[in-house]
Amino acid sequence: MSMESEFFKEAQPDFARLSSAGFARTKIPGGSDAGEVWKYSEEFMDGDFRAEITVTDDGEVSGRVLDLFSEEEYLPLRVPEQNGPFVSTVRYEYEKLLRRIFDRCFTGIPGGGNEEDVLYDSGMDRTGRKHWITPANPVYYDLIPVFDREEITGWKQGKGIALHDIVYIYVAAPYSAILYKTEGVKTHVERYIDHKGNEQWDMSVRILERYDKHRFTLKDVLSRFDVRYVRGPRFMPEALEKYIEEHR
DSSP states (O other), rough: OOOOHHTTTTEEOOOHHHTTTTEEEEEEESSSOOEEEEEEEETTTTTTEEEEEEOOOOOOEEEEETTTTTTTEEEEGGGHHHHOHHHHHHHHHHHHHHHHHHHHHHHEGGGOHHHHHHHHHTTTOGGGOOOEEEEEEETTTOOOOHHHSSEEEEEEEOOOOOOOOOEEEEEETTOOEEEEEEEEEEEEEEEEEEETSOOOOOOOOEEEEOOTTSSSTTTTGGGGGGGGOSSSEEOOOOHHHHHHHHHO
């Protein structure tokens, strides 16, 4: 099943709103009797890519993403094993675009979830989850009492982080250490606009492990694996993760 089919499988288009959302009626190639569909296109990633979304009169949704440099479809987007930093970012931005389309002119549940547990999975393969380090600044939010008490709690969803990804929480000074290992159990829980005017999302994470504040510090451990700062979400080096597993 495609990303679009998975995302919209429990959703229904509101045809009365498609036009105002930017969709246009377009003839299907193949002659005058081939009929028409609804088409929408939008550039993203600073104009490097263009998403083209099609909605049939039966409510079926399909799409493709074009690399505007090569003018060809960007196929790595649809290969779960392709999970490097660049393709993960493209996939994340495309999923955000699908969510915006849903919010504008669809009803139902995005991502094939249910009313009690809306998961924004967008068809991502759970076996291909990524492992991240993401920072927390205790000056702005003292997460430690919450993370030490709760089993599942809210956290900011960094760019590229998807459902079931593993997220190690690096807590900045005065700790400067990795203190938690978590798993993303629900993404796109709540949308908000940050102080720079950018769209952001909160997610829910399950705390899998808690670490002593002196065990996995930036100075003594992380720097040995070429992690010298954590200013935003970054991929967890495999060697560092193995070290943590062996010394937790």
